[in-house]
Each structure stands twice: as C-alpha cells, then as structure tokens.
Amino acid sequence: MFKVIILTFLLISMYLLLLKEKRVVRVFVILYFTLLSVLFLTGISKITEEYHLYQGPVPDEGFRALSDWVGTFSYFFIVPVFVVVAYVTFKIAKRIIPNNRVRIPVYLLWLMFLLAVSFVSFFIFTLIFYGFAP
DSSP: OHHHHHHHHHHHHHHHHTTTSOHHHHHHHHHHHHHHHHHHHHHHHHHHHHHTTTSSOOOHHHHHHHHHHHHHHHHHHHHHHHHHHHHHHHHHHHHHOOOHHHHHHHHHHHHHHHHHHHHHHHHHHHHHHTOSOO
C-alpha cells in the first residue's frame, strides 16, 4: 500500500508541476507515469508471487529478479522527473532572471543540484521499492 501511495504522490506532483503547461503535455506526462506505475507494480506483484518473497525460504533468483526490475524502472521514473523539473525550473528562472550573465551560472548550479538529487533519488527509490533484501 505504501508503494501505491508513493507513486500516487509522484503523479500528483507531476500534475501540479505541469499546471501551467499545455494540456497535451500534461496529459502525456500523466499518462506516461500512470502506465509506468501500473506496469511496475504489476511486475513487482508477479515477481513476489512467483518467488514467494514474503514467505520463506526465498531463492536468490527472486531477490535478483526484483532487484533488476526495480533498478530498471528507477531509470524510467527518475530520468523523466529530472527532465520535467529541470524544464519547469529553467523556464521559471528565465522569466525571473532577465540578465544572461547571471542566468547561466544559476542554471549550472541548479543543474548540478538536480543531478545530485537525482543520484540520491536512485538509492531512495531502491530502498522504497526493493528494501533491505540481500
């Protein structure tokens, strides 16, 4: 249930972040994350059921399959979120900061910050959806 809440929060966040964008962009991004979430949670459910991850003993292949699944989907979630956040914030910065000499260093600093947050997000994503399994 916690995983569903986290993915729902992601969908709501993307919707709110793209409120001022064209409707087509908003619908496409929400549809992408919705379909991706359904596919991701279905895959986790199938892997959990197939390898009996919540009942012992669990073969190493079960943990490996779940780890690969979560690792692959972490890229499908985090990279688009990074792109959307960067796009929206750069657009806001362009409107707020009129001087190009100031805007470029701000863009570079913000991009480095977003890259660091994205790097940490991979670990958080893995911790939420995979856990502390071996």
